[in-house]
Amino acid sequence: MTLAAIEAVLFDKDGTLFDFAETWNAFAARLILRLADGDDLRRHGLARALMFDLEAGSFLPGSPVIAGTNREVAELIAPILPERGIEELESLIIAEAADAPLSEAVALVPYLAGLAARGLSLGVMTNDSESVARAHLRAAGIEGMFDFVAGADSGHGAKPSPRPLLAFATATGHAPDRVIMVGDSLHDLAAGRAAGMWTAGVLTGMADADTLAPMADVVLPDIGHLPDWLSGRGT
Known part of the structure; x- marks a missing residue:
């Protein structure tokens, strides 16, 4: 299956949407x-x-x-x-x-709007608590831009289990192999692989490229490089 078949993007939060x-x-x-x-x-x-x-x-x-x-x-x-x-x-x-000082990995409002304009469903799955995740997304002005938000306490389990990722696929109506999981840790990527999804590692967390590469279809400097990669223009 080619990149063009990807219909949904599921993001980790810390180290991915926000610099860890x-x-x-x-x-x-x-x-x-x-x-x-x-x-x-x-x-x-x-x-x-x-x-x-x-x-x-x-x-x-x-x-x-x-x-x-x-x-x-x-x-x-x-x-x-x-x-x-x-x-x-x-x-x-x-x-x-909930009051942690947030540092966006990229300017998130225009970035997410661009992904949505491509017809992609968007979600967040974090091992943080859902209430904290929503507080952070709300503070960044992006909570309403996601079709699905889950934390480790949302009833689907925590990464590296694939269950919360599959819950996103079910909630948005996409087959797992048409979803890409984007994260900064092996927990994120292992969960994505176990769910049968595409996986993209980003370097805005604590792990380096060599650590992430074995579990990733691609390792990117940050989420801002994802649109070009999805279009076949990235590395």
């Missing part, structure tokens, strides 16, 4: 500071659990936070904060994440 480092490093630094509450040992313990470099102010490439769910992040830090339950920590993380 620009958006989430500041969030993590703020979260660690808040949870440590002046205790330096806790601050360093939280940073180790999240694989966050306090000196550089950035996540390490292998951090489980990059593709993890808010629940998984809460479980990572719970042993350091035994006085707080996992449910409380998850709720706190969701509340903090």
Whole structure:
């Protein structure tokens, strides 16, 4: 099947629609500071659990936070904060994440309008919570541009399971092999492959091209290069 057969695009959110480092490093630094509450040992313990470099102010490439769910992040830090339950920590993380400083990978309103003008159905599937995803999309003025928005808590599961991707295909009425999954992590691409979809990796997350290439039909610098590739003009 050729690229011309693609009828729908499903995007990851963080590291794909929004640059990961620009958006989430500041969030993590703020979260660690808040949870440590002046205790330096806790601050360093939280940073180790999240694989966050306090000196550089950035996540390490292998951090489980990059593709993890808010629940998984809460479980990572719970042993350091035994006085707080996992449910409380998850709720706190969701509340903090909703206010994360967003940095668009490209100017999203005209970009998404261009894809829609080609007749493509558009969706977002993130391992973040759906409420946070919608808050971010709303803040960027693009929530209404998507036919489908799902998070890890939307009832379809989380990536790398193909289930939430197949839910998008079903909801929009497209066969999986006519959908392309676009993401910045192996979780995104593995889910796409398992769902029988096309896969495109982007380099606005923490993974490099060599990491993504084995699971991707193409690796692009950012989502802005996708339209040319779909038209057969890209690499």
